[in-house]
Amino acid sequence: MADLFRIGDRVRASRVDPPHHTRLPRYARGAAGTVTDLLGRYPLPDRSARRLAAEPEPVYAVAFAARELFGEGDHTVTIDLWESYLQPAEAAEPRGTDTAAATSLPARLRRDAPRGRP
Amino acid sequence: MSADHAGPAAGPAATVRRLEALLEQRGLIDAEQLDRALGTFLARASPANGARLAARAWVDEGFRQRLLADANAALPELGLSMGGGLQEQRLKVVQNTADSHNVIVCTLCSCYPLALLGPSPTWYKSEAYRSRVVRDPRTVLREFGFELEPRVAISVWDSSAEARYMVLPRRPGGTEDLGEPELAALVTRNGLIGVAPL
Numbered sequence: 001m002a003d004l005f006r007i008g009d010r011v012r013a014s015r016v017d018p019p020h021h022t023r024l025p026r027y028a029r030g031a032a033g034t035v036t037d038l039l040g041r042y043p044l045p046d047r048s049a050r051r052l053a054a055e056p057e058p059v060y061a062v063a064f065a066a067r068e069l070f071g072e073g074d075h076t077v078t079i080d081l082w083e084s085y086l087q088p089a090e091a092a093e094p095r096g097t098d099t100a101a102a103t104s105l106p107a108r109l110r111r112d113a114p115r116g117r118p
Numbered sequence: 119m120s121a122d123h124a125g126p127a128a129g130p131a132a133t134v135r136r137l138e139a140l141l142e143q144r145g146l147i148d149a150e151q152l153d154r155a156l157g158t159f160l161a162r163a164s165p166a167n168g169a170r171l172a173a174r175a176w177v178d179e180g181f182r183q184r185l186l187a188d189a190n191a192a193l194p195e196l197g198l199s200m201g202g203g204l205q206e207q208r209l210k211v212v213q214n215t216a217d218s219h220n221v222i223v224c225t226l227c228s229c230y231p232l233a234l235l236g237p238s239p240t241w242y243k244s245e246a247y248r249s250r251v252v253r254d255p256r257t258v259l260r261e262f263g264f265e266l267e268p269r270v271a272i273s274v275w276d277s278s279a280e281a282r283y284m285v286l287p288r289r290p291g292g293t294e295d296l297g298e299p300e301l302a303a304l305v306t307r308n309g310l311i312g313v314a315p316l
Binding site: 023025027037039040042059061063066069070073074075076077078079080081082 | 208210225226252253254255256271272273274275276277278279280281
């Protein structure tokens with residue numbers, strides 16, 4: 001499958017707070033940034049950590065302005081994020097808007113799997 | 119500093135010891151073999167490796183460019199690699215300049231290029247460093263005794279996925295006469311993480 005994003009694309013991180021392991025840091029949720037690098041393809045940890053089938057998918061370096069993440073600051077923070085965590089910035093709801101964000105999430109992130117293991 | 123700087127809890131270490139004991143007990147691993155494998159890896163994993171990379175990049179412009187463009191391909195020139203784990207990890211080297219400074223963190227745990235920097239310092243794994251350096255890097259650097267000029271832009275790299283990062287510090291002035299080993303001796307682990315100038 002072709003990569004969804006290219007270097008220079010504006011993307012927005014998912015707002016989902018999943019009940020399972022994830023590697024989308026909480027402070028980046030809902031924030032918009034710019035793809036700065038392509039880092040290869042790896043299985044989505046949200047699934048592999050639960051021992052669910054996980055096809056390798058693109059991981060991107062995404063640069064965020066501190067102001068976007070924290071409301072202040074003049075530095076940038078670059079976070080390595082799996083494709084499932086990202087949507088095109090213009091298609092996604094901006095951070096802080098009160099919408100049913102979960103309905104627009106990639107299926108891979110939904111609570112579709114057994115929670116916890118016996 | 120607050121108790122947050124106390125570092126990771128002893129819990130995981132105890133869990134690992136217990137797990138190792140069980141695996142040995144059931145004959146699934148050989149303790150000596152495990153010690154040997156760990157020993158071999160750790161003997162090679164040292165900040166001296168990162169320091170050698172920095173020194174070479176300072177004296178060899180072609181190497182500097184190759185290191186920044188594709189670090190994994192450049193490492194073997196110094197007999198180094200990002201292998202040693204389950205799979206080779208991608209390394210990205212980020213370069214400090216007069217106008218820009220880089221600092222590395224893993225906000226989710228403590229990901230870090232072990233082979234090039236040696237075992238990570240306790241503070242790197244502390245919740246205080248992980249949560250504060252992304253939010254207010256200038257203040258955190260100041261607490262390390264590193265005062266950056268206000269005009270210098272800061273980039274924080276949160277290596278919370280599969281890639282690992284290393285900072286290439288700026289070559290200090292007045293070192294034109296030094297050879298590569300002398301230059302490498304100036305570079306510290308903290309400099310390669312980005313919490314010190316060198």
